[in-house]
Amino acid sequence: MGGELTFVIAAIAAFVAVGGLGFALTAGGPSKRESQRVQRAVGAPLKRGRRQTSALDQTAQKKRQIQETLKEMEDRQKAARKRSLTLRARLEQAGVKWTPTHFWIISGVLGALGFVVPLLAGMNILLALGFAVAGGLGVPRWLLGMLRGRRQKKFVANFADAIDIIVRGVKSGLPLNECLKVIARESPAPLKGEFEILVEGLSVGVDVEEGMRRMTERMPVPELNFFSIVLSIQSKTGGNLAEALSNLSAVLRARKMMREKIGALSSEAKASAMIIGALPPLVLCIVMVVSPDYMILMFVHPLGQLMLLGGLTWMGMGILMMRKMINFKH
Numbered sequence: 001m002g003g004e005l006t007f008v009i010a011a012i013a014a015f016v017a018v019g020g021l022g023f024a025l026t027a028g029g030p031s032k033r034e035s036q037r038v039q040r041a042v043g044a045p046l047k048r049g050r051r052q053t054s055a056l057d058q059t060a061q062k063k064r065q066i067q068e069t070l071k072e073m074e075d076r077q078k079a080a081r082k083r084s085l086t087l088r089a090r091l092e093q094a095g096v097k098w099t100p101t102h103f104w105i106i107s108g109v110l111g112a113l114g115f116v117v118p119l120l121a122g123m124n125i126l127l128a129l130g131f132a133v134a135g136g137l138g139v140p141r142w143l144l145g146m147l148r149g150r151r152q153k154k155f156v157a158n159f160a161d162a163i164d165i166i167v168r169g170v171k172s173g174l175p176l177n178e179c180l181k182v183i184a185r186e187s188p189a190p191l192k193g194e195f196e197i198l199v200e201g202l203s204v205g206v207d208v209e210e211g212m213r214r215m216t217e218r219m220p221v222p223e224l225n226f227f228s229i230v231l232s233i234q235s236k237t238g239g240n241l242a243e244a245l246s247n248l249s250a251v252l253r254a255r256k257m258m259r260e261k262i263g264a265l266s267s268e269a270k271a272s273a274m275i276i277g278a279l280p281p282l283v284l285c286i287v288m289v290v291s292p293d294y295m296i297l298m299f300v301h302p303l304g305q306l307m308l309l310g311g312l313t314w315m316g317m318g319i320l321m322m323r324k325m326i327n328f329k330h
Contacts, residue, residue, distance in 0.1 A: 087100045087103060088100055089217070090144055090148060091103065091144070092218055093148050093151070093152075093218060093219065093220065094144050094147040094148040094151060095147065095148075095151045095190055095193075096144075096147060103140060103144075106140060107136045107137065107140045108136060110135040110136055110139055110140065111132045111133070111135050111136020111137070112132070112136075113135060114128075114131035114132040114133075114134060114135030114136065115128050115129065115131065115132035115135075116128075117131075118131050121299075122299075122300060123299070123305050124302050124305040124306065124309075126305075126306065126309065127305045127306070127308065127309050130309050130312070130313075151190050152219065152220075152221050154188075154189070154190055155190050155191060155194070155219055155221060155224075156221055156223050156256075157256075158187060158188060158191050159191065159221075159223050159224065159227075159252060160223075160249050160252040160253050160256065161187075162183045162187055162191055162195070163227065163245050163248060163249040163252065164249055165179060165182055165183055165186075165187075166179040166180070166183070166245055167242050167245045167246050167249065169182060170241050170242040170245070171242045176208070176231075176241070177199070177202055180195055180198060180199050180202070181199050183195045184196040184198070184199045190219075194215055194218060194219055197214075197215070197218070198211045198212070198214075198215050201214065208231055208232075208235060209228075209231070209232050209235065212224075212227070212228035212231055212232070213228070215228070216228055223252050223255070226248055226251070226252070227245075227248065230244050230245060230248055266326050269325070269326045270326055273319070273322040273323070273326060276318075276322070277315070277318070277319050277322070280311070280315060
């Protein structure tokens, strides 16, 4: 019994000794390798956090630059809208080689013909004045507006293809100026002329933003304004120009499809407006052929001439109103 007790006490003493030795070895602190592991484990999130903070700061700075650029361009466009569009600017946008002096000379000649010819035909002087105003002020401005709108439509129709040329050129490694030269050399008019002026300006030291501003003044279409905004933002904030212009090309093609869809949906209203507008002159011609004596009084009698003048005025107002109703914004 005494021997067994002695053996138990010896076992307990040995266990306590081994435990004390292990505690003494671990109480001295972690080893160098363990310390390095702890530092790496603790330091990695800190470094990752610094990188994330730096990326967030760069993103915020880029957003601020984009907002500032858009604000500057918006203020510039508002100031341009407040300024009245001069006759010289309209002639330049229409793509004609006339000067304002030539325009006013042509307007004066048409006005004089519109006044003299009705007087020689025996019409009332008021009717002659109406033809003079229409020939001197209405017809030249209407012709100028038609040429301007036709030129802008041709520009917009081929503009998406020009942007695709820039996208392919940038992806293949060409600089932006070379891509613009390709457009100026290969594109049809009026894209060719406008980009030739832009390339000539860039070659003499004009920066891209100023050149695009002048080009937008010569061709005030939303599509070119979008292109100018993309180039301005990319030059200030950087980024993938090819991807941005590729997205812009897709947007412009979607706008073109929407425009064509609107034209198809409004074709019935346009046909109705054309029929209604052509009906009174057609009836007048038919009555003149069938019964000329009955209708000739409208041209020789003063009261009939005033009635014709009033009818033309109301017809013009009705045509303008119908055109406003079927001209959808998109």
